[in-house]
Amino acid sequence: MIDDILTKAQNDFDLEPEDIAELLAVPLFSMDAGRLQAAARLKSRKASLNYAEVHACVGGQPSSPSGETKTGREMVKNLARQFEREGANAVYVGYCADEVFDDFIGLSREIRQALRPETVMVAAVGDFSETQAKALKDSGYKGVHLTIRFGATDDIARIGAWCDIARTADLLPGVCLEGVGKDAANDVLVSDMIMIRDAEPVVSAVARYDPMSAASMHEEERITAARLTHIMAVMRLTMYGDVSGVGMHDAGVVGAVAGANLIWATAVSSVLETESAPRRGLTVSAGREIFYDAEWRVFDKPSLCYGGTALEDLG
Numbered sequence: 001m002i003d004d005i006l007t008k009a010q011n012d013f014d015l016e017p018e019d020i021a022e023l024l025a026v027p028l029f030s031m032d033a034g035r036l037q038a039a040a041r042l043k044s045r046k047a048s049l050n051y052a053e054v055h056a057c058v059g060g061q062p063s064s065p066s067g068e069t070k071t072g073r074e075m076v077k078n079l080a081r082q083f084e085r086e087g088a089n090a091v092y093v094g095y096c097a098d099e100v101f102d103d104f105i106g107l108s109r110e111i112r113q114a115l116r117p118e119t120v121m122v123a124a125v126g127d128f129s130e131t132q133a134k135a136l137k138d139s140g141y142k143g144v145h146l147t148i149r150f151g152a153t154d155d156i157a158r159i160g161a162w163c164d165i166a167r168t169a170d171l172l173p174g175v176c177l178e179g180v181g182k183d184a185a186n187d188v189l190v191s192d193m194i195m196i197r198d199a200e201p202v203v204s205a206v207a208r209y210d211p212m213s214a215a216s217m218h219e220e221e222r223i224t225a226a227r228l229t230h231i232m233a234v235m236r237l238t239m240y241g242d243v244s245g246v247g248m249h250d251a252g253v254v255g256a257v258a259g260a261n262l263i264w265a266t267a268v269s270s271v272l273e274t275e276s277a278p279r280r281g282l283t284v285s286a287g288r289e290i291f292y293d294a295e296w297r298v299f300d301k302p303s304l305c306y307g308g309t310a311l312e313d314l315g
Helices: 002-010 017-024 031-048 070-086 101-114 130-138 153-168 186-199 225-238 253-257 284-293
Strands: 051-060 090-094 121-125 143-149 172-178 203-207 245-249 262-269
Touching: 002 017, 002 031, 002 225, 017 186, 017 225, 031 225, 051 070, 051 121, 051 284, 070 090, 070 101, 070 262, 070 284, 090 101, 101 121, 101 130, 130 153, 143 153, 153 172, 153 186, 172 186, 172 245, 186 225, 203 225, 225 245, 225 253, 245 262, 253 284, 262 284
Parallel strands: 051 090, 051 262, 090 121, 121 143, 143 172, 172 203, 203 245
Antiparallel strands: none
């Protein structure tokens, strides 16, 4: 039965809810789990021509000075340029819920002017209107990165509408399912994955926690990398075949071997740190090393996922 579902996924037929549930229920470290992850890797490889990408995130935390002072704005622009020099395939700019949208657009325009014209910019945003989507496009973005909480019924129900609004403004949508914990119920995962698939994003991803919950999450509540890798592989098999980027956070070789071909390098500013030395997360070079160890070809041009480079141009 598992082999039939894997063949169905490889041939890009829609997986039914019971198919996805059966894949999620496969025991870790079993032979079926190995076949499942190998099938996910093959589907990712086919969708991306065996290329993997490292994207980079810049922006402020709530109460950060990044968008409020000249020094903070210069720091964010410098970080974006640094990631560009390091070879990030796309640069994401984070928008905080307590930030004035027009200020974010102003900062975005400054970052766009600071980067090379071909560098792909993606706005990491929450809810947005058609007018705001057009403003994002006009300020230089190629795509939007939408984050939804695991089991957040309202967000999941609206993800299709958000993706449609993005496409209306000629923005390519990517979606990350965050907050997947140790006790994440399979039936909720099935529902969330189907809703994300039906929204037709260009990128899908799964994360085991989000910045708002990580600080209060006890170690025993966190899902293991092994289980999250399994969930990511099922997500890869559930998504349509033209989804060229599938990510997992935390990033690592285990996930990359099983089909994750998208990693995020990070840089945020915080009032808890000096403006001259913002906290850094995973670097672009570290992300590339992960993909090298997982035997992916690391893409060295503007993002395939977000239309910076066309697949047909690669032969």
